[in-house]
Amino acid sequence: xxxxxxxxxxxxxxxxxxxxxxxxxxxxxxxxxxxxxxxxxxxxxxxxxxxxxxxxxxxxxxxxxxxxxxxxxxxxxxxxxxxxxxxxxxxxxxxxxxxxxxxxxxxxxxxxxxxxxxxxxxxxxxxxxxxxxxxxxxxxxxxxxxxxxxxxxxxxxxxxxxxxxxxxxxxxxxxxxxxxxxxxxxxxxxxxxxxxxxxxxxxxxxxxxxxxxxxxxxxxxxxxxxxxxxxxxxxxxxxxxxxxxxxxxxxxxxxxxxxxxxxxxxxxxxxxxxxxxxxxxxxxxxxxxxxxxxxxxxxx
Amino acid sequence: xxxxxxxxxxxxxxxxxxxxxxxxxxxxxxxxxxxxxxxxxxxxxxxxxxxxxxxxxxxxxxxxxxxxxxxxxxxxxxxxxxxxxxxxxxxxxxxxxxxxxxxxxxxxxxxxxxxxxxxxxxxxxxxxxxxxxxxxxxxxxxxxxxxxxxxxxxxxxxxxxxxxxxxxxxxxxxxxxxxxxxxxxxxxxxxxxxxxxxxxxxxxxxxxxxxxxxxxxxxxxxxxxxxxxxxxxxxxxxxxxxxxxxxxxxxxx
Numbered sequence: 001x002x003x004x005x006x007x008x009x010x011x012x013x014x015x016x017x018x019x020x021x022x023x024x025x026x027x028x029x030x031x032x033x034x035x036x037x038x039x040x041x042x043x044x045x046x047x048x049x050x051x052x053x054x055x056x057x058x059x060x061x062x063x064x065x066x067x068x069x070x071x072x073x074x075x076x077x078x079x080x081x082x083x084x085x086x087x088x089x090x091x092x093x094x095x096x097x098x099x100x101x102x103x104x105x106x107x108x109x110x111x112x113x114x115x116x117x118x119x120x121x122x123x124x125x126x127x128x129x130x131x132x133x134x135x136x137x138x139x140x141x142x143x144x145x146x147x148x149x150x151x152x153x154x155x156x157x158x159x160x161x162x163x164x165x166x167x168x169x170x171x172x173x174x175x176x177x178x179x180x181x182x183x184x185x186x187x188x189x190x191x192x193x194x195x196x197x198x199x200x201x202x203x204x205x206x207x208x209x210x211x212x213x214x215x216x217x218x219x220x221x222x223x224x225x226x227x228x229x230x231x232x233x234x235x236x237x238x239x240x241x242x243x244x245x246x247x248x249x250x251x252x253x254x255x256x257x258x259x260x261x262x263x264x265x266x267x268x269x270x271x272x273x274x275x276x277x278x279x280x281x282x283x284x285x286x287x288x289x290x291x292x293x294x295x296x297x298x299x300x
Numbered sequence: 301x302x303x304x305x306x307x308x309x310x311x312x313x314x315x316x317x318x319x320x321x322x323x324x325x326x327x328x329x330x331x332x333x334x335x336x337x338x339x340x341x342x343x344x345x346x347x348x349x350x351x352x353x354x355x356x357x358x359x360x361x362x363x364x365x366x367x368x369x370x371x372x373x374x375x376x377x378x379x380x381x382x383x384x385x386x387x388x389x390x391x392x393x394x395x396x397x398x399x400x401x402x403x404x405x406x407x408x409x410x411x412x413x414x415x416x417x418x419x420x421x422x423x424x425x426x427x428x429x430x431x432x433x434x435x436x437x438x439x440x441x442x443x444x445x446x447x448x449x450x451x452x453x454x455x456x457x458x459x460x461x462x463x464x465x466x467x468x469x470x471x472x473x474x475x476x477x478x479x480x481x482x483x484x485x486x487x488x489x490x491x492x493x494x495x496x497x498x499x500x501x502x503x504x505x506x507x508x509x510x511x512x513x514x515x516x517x518x519x520x521x522x523x524x525x526x527x528x529x530x531x532x533x534x535x536x537x538x539x540x541x542x543x544x545x546x547x548x549x550x551x552x553x
Contacts, residue, residue: 171388179377
């Protein structure tokens with residue numbers, strides 16, 4: 001255990017000495033770049049469980065891709081993308097045309113989708129394959145996977161930059177957006193595509209179940225630290241990146257599975273934020289805060 | 301603010317239903333340009349529904365709303381206070397800046413001129429110095445002032461208000477009603493859903509009295525008579541009774 005005392009071999013060497021660790025590190029950072037902001041918008045839209053539902057919905061598509069092409073990232077990702085979007089759109093259509101609310105119709109479709117996926121994988125694959133799809137393995141990310149994750153992160157950031165204003169407006173006050181004649185539903189649809197893309201990107205590295213953890217935990221934590229959408233995004237992305245790095249290091253030193261190690265690190269950040277968060281954490285409730293007051297006291 | 305000349309808004313036999321139950325039934329009439337009208341009626345009379353339909357946020361299931369040359373962005377709509385999630389991490393200035401949507405849209409620049417408009421609007425509603433405050437820090441009265449400031453920045457020729465003074469302190473109420481009068485004097489069409497008849501008599505020259513169906517529409521003195529108010533109450537009671545009988549069906553030809 002002597003090497004643990006040396007910061008270089010403790011913190012740097014594990015991430016640089018091996019090719020699979022270097023790839024895992026870059027994959028984590030790229031995933032965090034995309035998933036962090038997406039998670040923040042899911043929280044703001046009160047759709048935190050939507051990410052969870054969608055991550056399950058992706059499964060049959062990935063399974064069909066697997067049946068046709070084996071453990072091919074391209075086929076599984078494409079299948080997952082199609083299945084995820086189909087479930088999101090069907091749920092949206094049903095909630096707009098029937099009495100069912102979006103959460104209930106989504107639950108209906110994703111459960112059906114998940115059951116179909118498990119059925120397909122266990123009929124045509126093996127238990128090992130199912131475990132791989134459900135829990136992934138960031139240590140097995142290859143160059144192709146890395147490029148995919150990086151491409152998704154780029155697409156996500158560019159799209160968010162373009163639709164930032166209408167997306168924030170749609171989350172905050174959809175009635176206003178409709179009243180000025182803007183197309184809120186188009187923005188909503190684009191956003192759903194980004195959610196599914198990021199879940200599919202996370203799925204090879206972390207698995208369908210863990211990918212959503214890197215998306216939601218930092219975003220939920222961010223609400224305790226920031227009073228602005230922009231600040232929340234910055235915090236969530238930073239926290240997701242840090243969770244990735246710390247999780248990988250823990251996984252290396254203690255021989256833990258990497259996905260759960262990363263998500264549990266994010267969970268620690270989340271729990272700490274509930275207590276120590278500077279904006280709404282439990283501790284600040286008992287402390288005096290500077291407050292906004294009469295105009296004359298606000299002069300700079 | 302310069303004088304504006306909005307188009308009239310005409311309701312033609314408007315019916316709005318929720319799950320086939322009519323909330324607004326056969327309403328016809330015209331909000332003339334530049335009028336200041338209160339929409340009054342008992343609880344469940346369809347006041348907010350009528351306002352939303354006028355704003356274009358709800359589609360009538362029968363009949364139509366004619367808005368002349370008005371574009372959606374020419375109409376400012378202020379929802380009831382609780383309709384927006386006020387824990388949302390956004391500042392006062394950003395909220396008011398949304399009013400610039402008509403000019404900047406989803407992608408256009410919101411530059412110094414818009415910043416200036418926002419500052420002026422905040423001054424109008426007595427919120428100078430609150431620009432950077434998160435909306436979560438505001439009281440109900442301050443939040444309603446923010447929504448008024450956003451309507452000012454919208455420079456809309458028609459302003460629709462849903463219970464704009466409910467639950468506000470007296471200071472805020474009198475301040476905001478003076479803004480409403482200012483809009484009226486500048487030629488804007490202002491329509492507000494309101495509860496208190498005394499308040500309406502004092503401040504609103506026109507009134508539309510509704511109880512699912514139109515009871516009366518015209519000068520407030522002619523509309524808010526004891527007779528009409530009594531008729532509104534019995535009408536709404538009749539509607540409530542008919543809804544307890546699901547077998548009752550009523551077809552429109």
